[in-house]
Amino acid sequence: MSISRKLTKHIGDLSLIKFTETQIKKFEKELGEIIDYMNKIKNQKSKIKNLKSEIQDKCFLREDIPCHGISKQEALKNAPCSKEGYFITPKVV
Amino acid sequence: MELENHSISTLHNLLIKKEIKSSEIVESVFEHISDSSLNCYITLFEDSARKKAKELDKKGDYPEPLTGIPIAIKDNICMKGEPTTCGSKILEDFIPPYNATVIEKLEKQGAIFIGKTNMDEFAMGSSTENSYFGPTLNPIDNDYVPGGSSGGSAAAVANKEVICALGSDTGGSIRQPASFCGIFGLKPTYGRVSRYGLVAFASSLDQIGPLAKNTQDIAILLSAIAGRDVKDSTSRDKEVPSFLHNLNSNIKGIKIGIPKEYFTEGLSDDVRVSIENAINIFKDLGAKTEQISLAHTEYAIATYYLIATAEASSNLARYDGVKYGYRRQKTENRKQKLKEMYEQTRKEGFGDEIKRRIMLGTFGLQTGYYDEYYLKAREVRDIIKSDFDDAFERVNIILTPTYPIPAFKLGEKIDDPLEMYLSDIFTVSVNLAGLPAISVPISPALIHKCGTNELPIGVQLIGRAFCEQDILNCAYAYETSNT
Numbered sequence: 001m002s003i004s005r006k007l008t009k010h011i012g013d014l015s016l017i018k019f020t021e022t023q024i025k026k027f028e029k030e031l032g033e034i035i036d037y038m039n040k041i042k043n044q045k046s047k048i049k050n051l052k053s054e055i056q057d058k059c060f061l062r063e064d065i066p067c068h069g070i071s072k073q074e075a076l077k078n079a080p081c082s083k084e085g086y087f088i089t090p091k092v093v
Numbered sequence: 094m095e096l097e098n099h100s101i102s103t104l105h106n107l108l109i110k111k112e113i114k115s116s117e118i119v120e121s122v123f124e125h126i127s128d129s130s131l132n133c134y135i136t137l138f139e140d141s142a143r144k145k146a147k148e149l150d151k152k153g154d155y156p157e158p159l160t161g162i163p164i165a166i167k168d169n170i171c172m173k174g175e176p177t178t179c180g181s182k183i184l185e186d187f188i189p190p191y192n193a194t195v196i197e198k199l200e201k202q203g204a205i206f207i208g209k210t211n212m213d214e215f216a217m218g219s220s221t222e223n224s225y226f227g228p229t230l231n232p233i234d235n236d237y238v239p240g241g242s243s244g245g246s247a248a249a250v251a252n253k254e255v256i257c258a259l260g261s262d263t264g265g266s267i268r269q270p271a272s273f274c275g276i277f278g279l280k281p282t283y284g285r286v287s288r289y290g291l292v293a294f295a296s297s298l299d300q301i302g303p304l305a306k307n308t309q310d311i312a313i314l315l316s317a318i319a320g321r322d323v324k325d326s327t328s329r330d331k332e333v334p335s336f337l338h339n340l341n342s343n344i345k346g347i348k349i350g351i352p353k354e355y356f357t358e359g360l361s362d363d364v365r366v367s368i369e370n371a372i373n374i375f376k377d378l379g380a381k382t383e384q385i386s387l388a389h390t391e392y393a394i395a396t397y398y399l400i401a402t403a404e405a406s407s408n409l410a411r412y413d414g415v416k417y418g419y420r421r422q423k424t425e426n427r428k429q430k431l432k433e434m435y436e437q438t439r440k441e442g443f444g445d446e447i448k449r450r451i452m453l454g455t456f457g458l459q460t461g462y463y464d465e466y467y468l469k470a471r472e473v474r475d476i477i478k479s480d481f482d483d484a485f486e487r488v489n490i491i492l493t494p495t496y497p498i499p500a501f502k503l504g505e506k507i508d509d510p511l512e513m514y515l516s517d518i519f520t521v522s523v524n525l526a527g528l529p530a531i532s533v534p535i536s537p538a539l540i541h542k543c544g545t546n547e548l549p550i551g552v553q554l555i556g557r558a559f560c561e562q563d564i565l566n567c568a569y570a571y572e573t574s575n576t
Contacts, residue, residue, distance in 0.1 A: 003456075015406065015455045016413070017448055018436035027452060033511050034453060038395045038466065044473045059326045074190040078417035087415050090429045 002032035096121045097253040101162050101310045102337070104256065108155040115146040115161030115205065118256070122163045122207060126254045131230045131239075133249035135168045136176050137208040145205050158313045158337070160203030165249050165258040168209040169216055170301065171290040172196050179292050180212045180224035180242075183412050183419045183442030193290020194325065195259060195301050195318045202317050207255050210245030214444045215409065216266055216294045218242050219517060222507050223446045230503070231273060233548060237500040240270030246304050247274040257305040257314055261291055263298045264397055265496075265520025268532035271304055272495035272551025275534045277568065278304045279311050282558045283527035284329035286315075287322030295404035296327075298397075298524040308569040311531065312336035315561060331559050339562050342570040345379030349567075350488035354390040355519055361498040367535045367550045368494045371571070375492070378570050385488060387480045390522060392473050397521035398514055399457050399470035406454030409447065414438035449510060478526040485557050490567055493519050495532040495551035523555055530555040533568045 008028040012019045019027070072085055081088040096104065096118045107113045119142050126134065142163065149161045166172065169179045171189035173196075178184045192200070199206075213223040221229040221244025229244045231237040232252035239248040243260025247270035250258050260267040262280035271278025279302045286301045293299065303314035316337065321330040351372065356365065372382055413435050414420030421437035423429035443451070457466040484491060497516055506513045523530045532551035552571075556564040 007456075008452075011452050011455050011459070014459060015448075015451045016410075016432070016435045016439055017443070017451065018433075018440040019448075027449065030449060030510055031452060031456065034398070034514070035456065037511060038399055038457075041392050041395045041399070041469055041473045042465065044389070044392055044469070044476060060330075061326065062323045070190045075416075077190065078187055080414060080418070080420035080422075089415055090423070090431045090434050092431050 003028060003035060097125055097256065099256075100307050101158055101257060101305070101313050104162060105155065105158050105160075108161050111153070114150040115155070116143065116150050118161065119143060119146040119163055119205060119207070122253070122255055125252065126207075129252055129254055131232055131235070131248050131252055131254075132227055133210055133229055133245045133252065133254050134165070134208040135178055135180065135211050135226050135245070138175070138206050142205050142207055149203060155203070157202040159199065159317055162204055163207045163256050164199060164204045165207050165210045165246055165255040166196070167212055167243050167246050167258070167260045169212060169261055169292040170195060170259060171292070172206065172209070175209065177209065177292065178226070179216070180214045180226060181443065181447070182225045183438075184417075185225070185419060187417050189290070191290065194287035194322045196290065198318055210243070210249055210258060212245055213242035214447055215292070215405070216242040216261055216263055217405070217446050217450055219265070219269055219513055220501070220503075220506065221245060221270070222503065223444055225444060228503060231500050233275060234500075236502055237548065238273065238503055240273030240496075240500065242266040242270075243278075243304065244270045247271050247276060247278065250274070250304050250306060251276050257303060257310050259301055259314075259318070260304050261299055261301050262524065263294050263401060264524050265517050267302045267304060268495050268520055268530060268551065268553060269517070271532040272534070273500040273549060275537070275549030276304060276306055277308060277311050277531065277533060278302065279315060279531040279561070280523065280529060281315060281319065281561060282529040283524075284327055285319050285331065285529070285559065285561070287320070287325040287328045289322055289324035293408040295401040296408065297404060298401055308565055308572050309337055309340065311568075312340055312565050329559070334562065336562055336565055340569050341566050342573050343379075344375070344567055344570045347380045347490060347567065348488040349375055349380050349382045350385035350484050350491045351382055352387040352390065352484070352491060352493060353384050354387055355493045359497050359515075359518070360494065363499055364494045364497060364550055368552055371535055371552045372492065374571060374574055375567070378574055380567070382492075383488065385484045385491070387477075387484060387522065389473065389477050389480050390518070393477055393522040393525065394515055394518055396470045396473045396477065397517070397525055398453065399466050400474060400525070402450045402454030403457045403467050404454070406451045406458065409451055412439065412442060414442070418442065446510070474525045477522055481522070481526045481528060489557075489563055491555040493553045493555065495519060495553040499548035499550055519553060528555055528558055529561045529564060531564045531568050533571055
């Protein structure tokens with residue numbers, strides 16, 4: 001299955017990345033080849049019913065104890081744009 | 094005395110005997126860095142490293158094996174107050190407000206941080222060519238890549254620009270560059286080392302691990318960074334022994350499995366001959382070898398790239414130009430819309446390989462394709478893991494080549510992403526199964542004897558979960574048999 005131009009554009013939209021037409025054309029070809037290769041796993045079937053992998057089974061939780069995280073000032077230090085203790089984004093509405 | 098040639102344990106002994114000072118080791122390392130054109134480092138800590146070494150020398154106390162020893166850190170591991178770029182434009186100016194747990198542990202030991210090393214952007218790549226800060230060169234032959242994504246760390250250790258280093262391994266990113274640069278590199282069991290403060294690529298596969306010049310140094314570093322951490326819910330409460338003190342080169346009777354699926358087409362003659370010779374050395378050391386089967390190996394690449402990219406597309410969604418990192422400022426004389434800012438920021442902030450993998454991951458997770466791709470890959474991951482479980486019923490260690498070919502030339506594979514992915518065939522299964530593995534350099538003399546080229550080749554030893562000591566012992570036996 002090669003993926004279509006329309007599907008490539010749709011994935012670009014979902015990924016929130018702006019592409020030029022030339023880039024979409026390039027990714028359409030590359031992703032098509034890669035996905036064709038990925039298709040080889042389609043017919044594999046596991047005898048294991050429970051798909052929760054061992055890794056996720058053995059996660060542990062810590063006690064919910066309040067503690068001090070980083071300060072608001074520190075949290076905003078890396079923000080490209082902030083004002084009066086808030087992250088600033090372009091206007092939404 | 095060329096201090097940068099020595100191992101951690103030798104330097105530690107010299108420090109204790111007051112025959113050398115930490116400042117002298119630091120100076121010798123910086124001398125090598127200033128003479129180098131390999132581009133191993135993104136950031137150097139010249140002032141703080143010198144200051145810390147002087148303080149330690151003044152006290153004259155070097156209680157831990159790493160006290161006063163220079164170490165380099167891959168630039169995806171957070172260090173408070175120091176840039177952590179992940180080799181990306183989008184994090185070019187990011188200064189973490191906290192330390193990764195491994196940094197806290199190394200600081201407690203008194204290690205001296207020399208700098209942050211170059212890497213493929215967000216650890217996605219096998220050549221360190223995908224760095225916003227330019228490629229790192231292979232120290233053995235500058236026309237070749239050092240491997241990746243921890244190429245800066247591997248090249249720095251091999252070129253004596255540091256004594257040892259940390260890297261991260263999601264699908265081979267410690268072992269493959271170690272193999273290309275002729276050094277040792279270990280990927281610990283998933284959960285052995287805290288991932289807190291490691292910038293996430295694929296959270297169910299990532300592990301931090303050491304790169305060094307010999308097995309003893311790897312053992313020292315692993316003991317220093319391992320252990321359960323309440324800040325990482327996937328880290329495991331397993332005893333952390335002194336891997337160094339437990340090193341044992343007697344491997345008589347150890348059963349080593351050789352998977353037949355790893356010795357098929359695509360394996361270069363150079364690597365095949367070198368690995369066959371390495372197997373003979375293990376036999377001479379008293380190990381018993383037998384052929385085994387990891388029957389679903391051919392599905393590993395597809396499975397790995399579906400899972401890793403799905404996790405990456407989710408993990409990298411946080412880079413939106415709001416909380417940290419690069420933001421595309423409005424350029425046109427009109428109001429910028431939020432979505433447009435996100436899209437432009439990510440377009441300009443990420444390199445092509447990152448975009449490709451985010452797209453691939455998004456594809457596998459989207460409605461209508463999720464069951465067919467992502468969920469199926471999860472299923473096949475379990476099958477691959479059960480192959481290893483079955484094999485470890487019969488053998489203690491699995492031996493494979495680390496990579497199918499020696500280092501390739503800069504630019505040789507960069508335009509063919511699928512070919513680059515396919516070459517990760519010997520390393521990705523280990524991450525899917527969460528197992529520990531080490532890449533051990535085959536001695537240059539042996540490679541020369543085999544009539545192959547002079548580029549380094551690595552042999553990979555895979556162990557049972559949390560049995561790092563077993564693979565370290567085998568590596569140690571092999572290494573000391575060469576000397």
